[in-house]
Amino acid sequence: MFAIKKINNNVAVCKDGNGCELIAFGKGIGFPQMPYEIKLENIDRTFYNISAQYMGLMNELPMDIIEFTMKILPVVQSKLDYDLNPNLVLTLADHLAFAMERERKKIYIEMPLIYDMEQQYPMEMKLSRYIVAQLDKVFHVKLKRNELSGVAMSIISAKITSEQKTKGTDKIDFEGVLKDIGRIIEKELHIVVNKESFDYARFATHMKYLLDRICSKQYIDTDNITLYQNLREEFADISRCVDCIIEYLNQKLDCEVTEEEKMYLILHVNRICSKEKCAEETEDGKGNR
The missing domain is CATH 1.10.1790.10 (PRD domain)
Structure with a gap:
């Protein structure tokens, strides 16, 4: 695998053996001069099919939030019966970072009613509670209850249908x-x-x-x-x-x-x-x- 473009010190655009581009995460992989052959043991996680417009925007997000999202998304995907767009690793990280920023600044935004979301999207709301609880454990920021629906909507919006994959x-x-x-x-x-x-x-x-x-x-x-x-x-x-x-x-x-x-x-x-x-x-x- 070759690293071909630095995004930040710990993230790089790479090409695998088949010539497919991907985003790789790993401590210090962005330091060496590009391009270079990267050892697989230096890569913590990879993501395929992330839209190009998101690659240059990764520097706007705290790395610890991205890493947090990377760790919880496999759990989220395993509980759902539909595929999630690869961009969710960044869109969810962005949503959570913005939610924590608002909480710290005491800026509150009304979200959809929790009851309605619970009725229509029970699994997504369950996963939302899990994400918010983990967020509190890691970052010691307790989000308001009405933020649950916003997190759930991020998951729902990332749903991919088979038709979207081909058309x-x-x-x-x-x-x-x-x-x-x-x-x-x-x-x-x-x-x-x-x-x-x-x-x-x-x-x-x-x-x-x-x-x-x-x-x-x-x-x-x-x-x-x-x-x-x-x-x-x-x-x-x-x-x-x-x-x-x-x-x-x-x-x-x-x-x-x-x-x-x-x-x-x-x-x-x-x-x-x-x-x-x-x-x-x-x-x-x-x-x-």
């Missing part, structure tokens, strides 16, 4: 659609979205999954009408923004978007909005010192 957005100008959606969010919510942020990359990945499902006619629909209505009431301004996004997608792609998909969109747009507000509050705090 994609090849016939869609994905970058153009994403830019248009970004403009809608900025206009409707009066924010400036940082297109270089990890959170935006995560949103972009979710949008690609959504468009993949639209292309393959594989819609998520689990009759979550109660949870969807609750979210619309809790996040009225974001719901209106999502309505504008759906109207745009209908006109652009002549597509059907289920209420379940709308629910996910509300959560993801809310997260972008919340991240921007969190950053603004931090900057305000600096300016007032």
